[in-house]
Amino acid sequence: MDWINVAVLIAYLLIMIGFGVWGKRRIATSSDYLVAGRNLGGILYTGTMAAVVLGGAAAVGGVGLGYQYGISGMWLVISIGIGVGLLCTMFAPIIQRLRIFTVSQMLTLRYGSEITQASSVVMLAYTLMIAATSTGAYAAVFAVLFGWDRWLAVLVGGSVVLIYATVGGMWSITLADMAQFILMTIGTFGLMLPISLHHAGGWEGLSQRLDAEFFDIGGMGLQSIITYFVVYTLGLLIGQDIWQRVFTARTPRIAQIGGLSAGVYCILFGIVGAIIGMGAAVVLPGIEVRDDVYARVALDMLPVGLGGLALTAGVAAMMSTASGGLIAAATVMQSDVMPLLRSIAAGKRPNHLSPIDIAHIADEAAAHTEVAEQDVEFNRRWVLGLGAVVMVIALVVPDVVAALTIAYDILVGGLLVPIVGGLMWKRGTGMGATSAMVAGSVGTMLTMGYLEITAEQRFDGIFANEPIYVGLVLSLVVFVGVSLAGAPTDRAVMDAWQRRSRGERVNYAELSKQYSQIPAEARR
Template sequence: MNIIDVLIMVGYFAVLIGVGVIGSRRAKTAEDYILAGRNLGFFMYFGCLTAVILGGASTIGSAQLGYEYGLSGMWLVFMLGFGIMLLGLFLIKRITNFKVMTISEFLGKRFNTQTQLISALVASIYAMMVTVTQVIGMGTILNVLIGWNLTTSMLVGGGIVLFYTILGGMWSVTMTDIVQFLVMTIGIFCFMLPMSVSSAGGWSQLSLQLPDTYFSLSGIGSSQIFHYFLLFGLGMVVAQDIWQRIFTAKTIKIARTGTIFAGIYSLLYGLAISVIGMCAFIVLPNLQDTQNAFASMASETLPAGILGFVLAGVISALMSTASGTLLASSTLITNDILKTYFFKNIKEKQFLILSRVVTSIIGIATIVFALWIQNVLVALDVAYAVLSGAVFVPVILGFFWKRATAKAAFYSIIVSTITILTGLAIEGISSTNPILYGIATSVVVMVFVSLIGQYQKQSVPGYHGNISSGADRSDS
């Protein structure tokens, strides 16, 4: 990289740290730290939600898939956007009515504290693994373009995210996300995409030089598309980092409209990154590590100054998702485990300190895992496989099936998680079957245990039923 690009990157990092410090001054309560005071308007909500959706896998992973398969590489991000739109269209009102901070807190209100505990453990692991993918992505980009070794690159990128997230929580994350969303949008759509197409000789040359399968939306294979639906389409519906952003909206209308627009933006982003990957296949036909397709393409085609800006945009996508999922993981552990079981009478100021301490510990653990795994798509597959297979069914049935019981939800999460992890260990990380096994197991356990529980209660003299859903349900 040219010295100008390096200076742009250093300046950008400095801006993020400065914005994080400013955000820390607004985080005076636990609700400020975790949910930005539930006070975001449309633009801030749309920008920060979009920023948390589109991260390392969306950018580096989609470029890699575009390089290997063509346009059908967009399905990964397409399913992220599809899941977000499903959430906005069908669940926003139900979610906001419960007035909770986490998805596990909803399950606790709908079922019981045991279900809240086990779902918090599963969801926090998911969020942490997504953070791991972003740290790996930052390391990959900085390694290729600046020339730092991979370990140093991960430590720098992950350390900056950890710093501003610890300081201001959701306020810092929101303020930095707006900066990151703008830089990401301009960098990808105004610079990287048109310059990549131009360097490949234009769309006509793409049509002539690429195999026909690269222009087929099914080129990646129907089984892989279904795999992405199970992982990301369903996973987005029950992702804590997404729910947590929804709770930051000032009104239900802002939450619904912003969520749908974020889904549409995600579709366009996925298409753009896949095309960049296709261009890289022509410009860099002998690329040894296709995970470096985006970074290598940027280095090959962009002039000094613009390269630094585009790099800042890509790092923006990674950092915004990393900070959101890091905060999501720490919120689940702090609010649904530590506060519920160990610090029941904790004061507001103490809870804020506890949140920062937990965020620090998880952030350090995340960087360690990133250094160990070092593969974006592998880490992402593990995260979403467990989330989609183990948590999706209890949440959806909790919303729409009044006869679902607490015991059923609790055992459903445990049994399906074991099923998924066992399946992944036997059949491999990329296999779709373990997710299907997990979802099937979850449905069977939920239905069977719920119906058995209802039958047993109805056989008890004097039993007249109980309230099984609604935001005002008391824990029993």
Template sequence: MRWGWSALLEKAPESSFSLTAIGWDTIITYFVIYFLGILIGQDIWQRVFTARSSRVARSAGTFAGIYCILYGVIGAVVGIAASILLPNLDDANNAFAAIAQLALPDGIRGLIIAAAMAAMMSTSSAGMLASSTLLTQDILPALRGGREIEGVRINRLCTGLVGVVSVIIAINVSDVIGALTVAYNLLVGGMLIPMLGALFWKRSTTTGAIASMLAGCTGVIVFMLKDGLLANSPIYAGLAAAMLAFLVGSLLTRPQSMASSMP
């Protein structure tokens, strides 16, 4: 039996090596939800803010982007190999672990699985810290009439609560791509427009931002229920609703600085 890259090219269908096999509409949608989702993700920015200097932040971001491209290519190659070597694999989400178990010796196999687990733990911990920060710095103070929450204990409790909820969701969700698509649809649909507006439009207001978040998330949810969770339409419907609500809400109200300066 032949092995190696030439054998992979020979046995894999031609569509496996096509960059546009999933269709341009899906490619553009993935770019919008994942690229822009990472661009505004708090779990990413909390890493940026811990950099020693702006130079370190720029170089780290550049290297991380290059690494992600390589990681995506390698992941695709592993998936193609799995479709050939393990055609009867029950769950495609297990392709990486199955290929590692099939093709690698014990020691290397353990290192690869450990590295994959470390990457997942790093991503999960960043997401949990971002969620607990939102709870302790935004949601709970708002429920307490603006009084800030202080103390390590409450932060630990919120982080633990987020972790428990995450585990429950992970147990009940079997499609990784589907779960990520739903999450990033809501993130980008609800947050992209108000964040960009706050940065680049001086006429933007808090009311417009809140209206944009609510309208964007509502648009995404409605079209996910209408067209399916993995459809391309929810993110565009959410962005359109968010843009309209942001413009209307901001134009009907005064910016905070203007409102506070009025007699």
């Protein structure tokens, strides 16, 4: 690789560290650190949302799929774009108005039951694996470019992400995401697309030199396309790393319109990535590993310097996803998992909550806007500690992608129905949600284990589609059945939820006093 291209990449890494210093100056509270003060406008929000979802799978994987399958390679990234669009169109305004920090807090507010905090364990595993997978991806690029051993590549690349995420929190990540969004736009739309098409002889050259199946939008197979939508579209609806970006929006309208814009951008990105891959199939035939196609286009087809910029755009996408997963993991750990572990250690049994009980959980998020600097330092320690854990996972887990697949399957199979059901169906109950989590998660894991045992090759069971389908069906049936069979959610809890989801200020003491005059049985 030419030294100019290397210099471009190194300059980018140094700038990322500078963003950490800049972000530190804007942090006075935990709200600033974890959700950028809930103050992002439309442009920053759109950029950070697009950057966090367009990771290595989208930038590098999308081009590789286009190289192998042609235009149908676009479906991976399109499924991501549709997931973002659906989340922000349907649920982002409600999520933003709740003014919370985690998905688990939403479940507790909605169902009035502490047992839903168990969802945080699954969410923690998912966010850690998201960060570890992305860390491994950009470390692999560094290992090739600089000739480093893998451990050194993980250490250097992970340290850059860890520095700017730990020092500057969500403000630094937001600024880094915006820079990454600009780089991805320039690198993909402005450089790789026109240059790859030029070398291939334009669209006419592609038509003449590629087989007809490269132009079939279903060329990769219906099963693969369905899998992308089940895993990515549904997963994006409930992922903590994505919700945490929604929490950063200044208003519900920004969360909705900005997220929809990010979804449209992702769809265009997917189409363009597939076309770049098609151009590479004409100009650079014979590449055996499809994940290498992106780097080969950047280094072999683009002029020196511009190639480094395009390659940096791919690394930026991976780092954006890694930093997003890292701060999401830290938020879940300190807000949900640690309180859950403390309750278990104290022998406290989870129970149903009154409005006064819920007030502590609900208003804790608002209180974070006024906390002292030492609480920000507490947040930093969690990000630093879990960042080290992410780097260890990236180094020691034999197949991080397999671990991520397991986490994704359990996330979708076990948590999708209780989360979306709580947002859309008033009759859903805490017992129904809890039972659905257990049924969906256990069904997913048992099916995955059975398929893995009976599979001819290792990981065939883990990468199969059936575990998610089984988990979703079981979760839905149990959620509806148990919810209808039991008493509805307490009217006081539902009243508080509905007021809060409309963005109204809730006086929990007054609400509790109002409903205390009504027998519990009559509030069902």
